[in-house]
Structure formats: C-alpha cells, structure tokens
Amino acid sequence: xxxxxxxxxxxxxxxxxxxxxxxxxxxxxxxxxxxxxxxxxxxxxxxxxxxxxxxxxxxxxxxxxxxxxxxxxxxxxxxxxxxxxxxxxxxxxxxxxxxxxxxxxxxxxxxxxxxxxxxxxxxxxxxxxxxxxxxxxxxxxxxxxxxxxxxxxxxxxxxxxxxxxxxxxxxxxxxxxxxxxxxxxxxxxxxxxxxxxxxxxxxxxxxxxxxxxxxxxxxxxxxxxxxxxxxxxxxxxxxxxxxxxxxxxxxxxxxxxxxxxxxxxxxxxxxxxxxxxxxxxxxxxxxxxxxxxxxxxxxxxxxxxxxxxxxxxxxxxxxxxxxxxxxxxxxxxxxxxxxxxxxxxx
Numbered sequence: 001x002x003x004x005x006x007x008x009x010x011x012x013x014x015x016x017x018x019x020x021x022x023x024x025x026x027x028x029x030x031x032x033x034x035x036x037x038x039x040x041x042x043x044x045x046x047x048x049x050x051x052x053x054x055x056x057x058x059x060x061x062x063x064x065x066x067x068x069x070x071x072x073x074x075x076x077x078x079x080x081x082x083x084x085x086x087x088x089x090x091x092x093x094x095x096x097x098x099x100x101x102x103x104x105x106x107x108x109x110x111x112x113x114x115x116x117x118x119x120x121x122x123x124x125x126x127x128x129x130x131x132x133x134x135x136x137x138x139x140x141x142x143x144x145x146x147x148x149x150x151x152x153x154x155x156x157x158x159x160x161x162x163x164x165x166x167x168x169x170x171x172x173x174x175x176x177x178x179x180x181x182x183x184x185x186x187x188x189x190x191x192x193x194x195x196x197x198x199x200x201x202x203x204x205x206x207x208x209x210x211x212x213x214x215x216x217x218x219x220x221x222x223x224x225x226x227x228x229x230x231x232x233x234x235x236x237x238x239x240x241x242x243x244x245x246x247x248x249x250x251x252x253x254x255x256x257x258x259x260x261x262x263x264x265x266x267x268x269x270x271x272x273x274x275x276x277x278x279x280x281x282x283x284x285x286x287x288x289x290x291x292x293x294x295x296x297x298x299x300x301x302x303x304x305x306x307x308x309x310x311x312x313x314x315x316x317x318x319x320x321x322x323x324x325x326x327x328x329x330x331x332x333x334x335x336x337x338x339x340x341x342x343x344x345x346x
Contacts, residue, residue, distance in 0.1 A: 189226030201240025287327035
C-alpha cells in the first residue's frame, strides 16, 4: 500500500514536470499568452497536511497539521533550510502559524481540542524555548504578526460571538531579560462586531486595519483609538483584503475589487476585475507590484497592479487543494493539502 507521503511526493513530481512543460509550451507556441512571472523553485513535501504558511523576510512558518510547526530559512528559494520544529503533544495539530523575523519568534495555533495553556504557544527560534502564549479565544480565521524590535504583536480575526479583530502583545523587558505580556507601552483596542457580523481576512497599514466582513462590507478600523474610519460596500462578497499604497485590494468572491483610500474617511471603488474561472477568491497578498489571489478550488491568480486602476491578470498557477498563500521578497509560497509547500520566485 502506497503511503500518503509517497503519494504526495509522486504527485509533486508530476506538478513540477507539468509546470516546466506549460512554461516551455507557452513560450514556444503562443506569444500572446501572458508572461510566466513566477516559476516553481522548491516543493517541500510535509508529513502532515500543509494547512497554512506565513512568511516574514527570509523566514517561512508552516502549519503542517499532525507533524506540527516548521520554520524554514528561504533566502535560497531552491534550497530552504529547516531552523525550527515544534510538535504539539498528544493528538494536537498545528492549524495556523505566525513568524516574527525581527525578534526571532514563532506563534503556533493548535487545533480546537487543545487546553488553553497549550493552544497558542510562542517559541524563540534560536533555542526553541517557549516564552509564553498568545491570549486568544474562539476559532481563528486568520493570524498576522506585526512586530518591532522587542515588541511582538500577534493579530487575529475570530468568527465566534464576542470576539473579532484583536491582538496579543509581548514585550521584552531588559531588566529581567524576559518577554512579558503586560508591559507594552501601547495598548490597542479590539473591534468586536455586532448583529451577527463575522470577520474574515484582514491587513494592517500603519495604524489602520482593513477587515473583510460577511455582510458585503470592508471596515477600516483604527486600533489605537478604537474608531471605525470607514465602511465600504463592495460589489461581491469580500473574503480578504490587502493594502497597496493608497489603494485597498479586495478578494471579492469572483472579483478583485480595488478601493481608492486616498481619503481614508471617504474611500471609493476605483475598479473591479472579474477573474475568469474563479469560484471563490478567499485570500489576497501582495508581492511588489503583483497581487496574488487564492481560490481553493483552482489555485492562484497573479494580477499586475502596477496601475491599480487597470489591473491585469498575468498568470494562473493551478493547484489541486491549495489552503493558504504568503509572499516575501519576490517569492510566493503556497500550502497545498495534497502537495505540501510550494515556493515560487520571480
């Protein structure tokens, strides 16, 4: 009987061969097809299902289900090196991960059956020592790390009642040489939705967060003073959003919706790009002038947003069971529950 890991490895090899064939076919036979912007450099076959990836600088965190949390150095995309591995005890599994390259920390979010003390551990990468745990509750929708030197901020959206967009902060105290969760100078306000609104993906820029909601709106929230700056109704059903300068890019179900936020108090829809073949665009991240949209039924769509008013679809990467995507330094990294982790570079 062929093991699941071996089946993944065989399928990964076929994907790589297919990708090479597609590239050479495009370049040889059809000059009108879009340029291949990103090419596959490495496929890491994980022993557990690859559920989530998050990159920060040259560090890549991988939530690999039953095999736990991995962190890789991906400065060489073709030859990543493992720098950290944490395997939750018992029957627990890693569901989400967040990486802080500034302070060398990693956050693990384990499955829903974990005890409160084991659910959100934070480890130091240098020696794998646990420094504490994030103060989260409920079911996580998305996690994101926003840190400065000696300050670790783990943001999350939560779909359960009474929660929403919140943060768990740790600060390094030099006098005691310890990370403490209650010594940070800046205290942030959470956003708690009302009227059964559920929060989805989000992205932060300076002191503003854009949050996709399940009521066909995107909210711009300031966690410093706790105010909502604006609420934007989109033509689709927003799943996630990402800042691009003075524009907000929204994964809007079948569309990429571009919002002009030059005037933060009065944003406006600039344009909408329908993505042919997309079933539900769930996630969006930005790499330079490219927006990368994830559709879990199809794969990845890469859109050139050099001119945000006229975005252009330039590449499609077909993946069988893609679960998350992240970008860093000209790289796209995707997790796929069949294939593992795939690293693309332009």
